[in-house]
Each structure stands twice: as C-alpha cells, then as structure tokens.
Amino acid sequence: MKVSIDDLHKAFGSRVRLGIMSALAVNDKLDFTSLKEYLDVTDGNLASHIKALEKEAFIGVEKSFVDRKPNTKYFMTKVGKKAFDDHLNALEILIKSNR
Amino acid sequence: MEKEQDYSKDIAEIRSMMERSSKFLSLSGWAGIMAGMYALAGAGIAYTVFNFNPDAIDYSAIDPGSATSALPKVMLTGLLVLILALVTAIVLSRKKAEQWGENIWNATSRRLLASMAVPLAAGGLFILIIISKGLLGLIAPLTLLFYGLALYNASKFTIDEVKFLGMVQIGLGLAATWFIEYGLLLWAIGFGVVHIVYGMYMYFRYER
Numbered sequence: 001m002k003v004s005i006d007d008l009h010k011a012f013g014s015r016v017r018l019g020i021m022s023a024l025a026v027n028d029k030l031d032f033t034s035l036k037e038y039l040d041v042t043d044g045n046l047a048s049h050i051k052a053l054e055k056e057a058f059i060g061v062e063k064s065f066v067d068r069k070p071n072t073k074y075f076m077t078k079v080g081k082k083a084f085d086d087h088l089n090a091l092e093i094l095i096k097s098n099r
Numbered sequence: 100m101e102k103e104q105d106y107s108k109d110i111a112e113i114r115s116m117m118e119r120s121s122k123f124l125s126l127s128g129w130a131g132i133m134a135g136m137y138a139l140a141g142a143g144i145a146y147t148v149f150n151f152n153p154d155a156i157d158y159s160a161i162d163p164g165s166a167t168s169a170l171p172k173v174m175l176t177g178l179l180v181l182i183l184a185l186v187t188a189i190v191l192s193r194k195k196a197e198q199w200g201e202n203i204w205n206a207t208s209r210r211l212l213a214s215m216a217v218p219l220a221a222g223g224l225f226i227l228i229i230i231s232k233g234l235l236g237l238i239a240p241l242t243l244l245f246y247g248l249a250l251y252n253a254s255k256f257t258i259d260e261v262k263f264l265g266m267v268q269i270g271l272g273l274a275a276t277w278f279i280e281y282g283l284l285l286w287a288i289g290f291g292v293v294h295i296v297y298g299m300y301m302y303f304r305y306e307r
Contacts, residue, residue, distance in 0.1 A: 018109060022116035027206070030120070034206035038120050088113070095106045 011056045012087050016041055016049045021084045024059060024076040031073050050074065058083055123207045123257045125199065127191035128306050131298025134184035138290035141180035145173045146283055154280035156236040170235065177242075180290075195306075211256040218249040239282035243289045244272030258305075264297050 012018050019039045023030060030038075036046050053059045058080030062073045076084070118124070145151040149169040189203070196203040222245025229237055247268030254262035268289050275285040 015109075015112060018113060019116045022113045023120040026117045026121040030206060034120075037202055037205045038116065088110075091106050091110055095110070098106075 009083055009087050011053060011058060011083070014049060016045065017053055020046075020049060020053060020074075021058065021076065021080065024074060025081070025084055029062065029073040029075045031071060035074065053080070056080075056083075119201070120207060121256070123211045125192045125196035125201065125203060125208075126257060126261075126301070127188070127195045128298045128300070128302030130184075130188035130191045131294045131301060133187045133191075133298075135291045135294030135296075135298060137180045137183045137187075138294060139287055139292070141176050142283060142287035142291060144176055145169075149173050149176070152280075152283045153236040153238075154282075156234055156279055170230070174230075207256060211253050214256060215249040215253040218245055218252055221245070222248070236279045236282060237276070239286035240272050240275035240279070242272075243268050243275055243286060246290075247272055258301075260297070260300070264293070267293055 012021065016039055020035060023035060023038050032046070032050075035050075036043065039046065041049075050059065054061065056079075057077055059074050060077050062075065064071050064073070149172050151169045151173045193203045222241060225245070226238055226241050229241070247265045247270075250261050250265030250268060252265075254265060271285050271289040271293070275282045275289075278285070
C-alpha cells in the first residue's frame, strides 16, 4: 500500500482538531466545556476548530436544554470515524516507512 | 515535508488524549492506604468497644438485645470511616491532579462517580431496609458485595486494576455471606487490608 503525505487529511493538520477527534473517538458524546477542559484552549479557538470539523461532517452537534440552559454536545460521525481511522493508519505507515 | 518525529508526536498526543478523556487517572495510592487504615480502626472499634460481631443473619428472632443495642453506634462509626476515607481521597487526588496540571472535576471523574453512585445507592438503601428487618448479619457481606459491584462498574473509567479490586471485594462479600460468623473479619480484610495492599501497589507502580 502506497501512502503519501496527501493521505494525511488536512482537517487533522492542527493539534487541536486532532485532539477533538481523539477525545470523541473514545467518548460517545462530549459537551463544549468538557472538550475545553481536556484541550486547554480558549472558547474562540475551540469554537473555530469545531466549526471546521463540522464543515467536513466529521463531527455532529446535538443541542438540548439542561435546566433551561442550552447544552451542546458533540459526537463523531461515521464519516469522521472513517477519516480518523484512515489518518491513524497513514501515520503508522509513514512512521514505519521512514524508519 | 513533515518529519517522522512529528508523526510520532501526533500519535503520542492522540493516545494521551484518548486516555485522559476516557479514564480518570488521578486516584492516589495513599488514599487507598489511608482508607484501609480507617476501615481497620473502624472494624476494631466495632468489635472491641461496641462488642459488635453478628454471627447469625437474623437478629429479630433470637436475642434482640446484644447486637441491636450497639447498632446505632456501629453505623455511626461506619459513616465516620466512610466520610474520612472520601475526604482523604478527594484531597489527595486533587493534589495528584494538580501535579499533572489537570482538574479533578471533569467529564471523566463525573462519569466515574456516576457509575459508582448507582450500585452504591441501591446497596445502601437495600442495607437500610434489611437492617430495619433485623438482618444484621448481612450488613458486612452486603457492603462488600455492593462496593465490589460499584468498583467493577466504575473500572472502565479508571485504571484496569480497579476491576480486579472489585472482583476481590465481590468474592469476599460472597464468602462473608456463607461464613456469617466471620462477616466482620472479612469486612476488615476487604475494606482494610485489601485497600492498603491496593494503595501500596498503586503507589509503587504509578507514583514513585
């Protein structure tokens, strides 16, 4: 199998986006605050990265109300899961072939 | 071209994030050791001072005097042991989390607590009900059993060793049901000795 840098999806170029996907890979759903705690980034920074991943349809949004306060939860879509797995495989092969 | 090092770093970061966001790793070994000490002290007080060592399941029929009169004091002792152990665990785990630059109250710790709370609350209520029916001999076995179930259930949100700890407590709980007369002793082993051994293992394996 031939793997080149092109196989590394551009959406995962940023560490924050990679972090969001990693956290969502092992959690069914996470809200904004939890993601922020795990990643240690600002609201604005996180929001822009989430938006980018949403645009790729890698993550989905679920809006609800908890105690009348809006509560937004994010989850990984099937497309996102596939892209993330492919990304991991590509990383693995690249590391091996460079050795 | 991106370098190999960067890929390895990506992988390391992915792994760390997956672990941090799914497992609560700030449980302190010392908390286990201290909890064990409190439990041993509590069991010792119940046995020597209050003379509490039920050797039969049902106390409503036989001799309602001896074991039942000590019951409120024993329950208070148990409650004190629980509170002391919880406070110690929170304080020490917070300290450990701070060293790692993390918050003790996050999505993972909330899930860990929720997964423990359901079996513990069910067990607690169940035990209160059987106490009211006079089945004092079952208090020790059932606390072990439900605590073990809670640990087993919560183990998926923390280190794998907690699963084994849960199974040990479940086993001791069942043994204590079979050998009712050794209930308090097995309780002291489960909540005391096993916690201390577990805490020491945690300390030497992960914290030193």
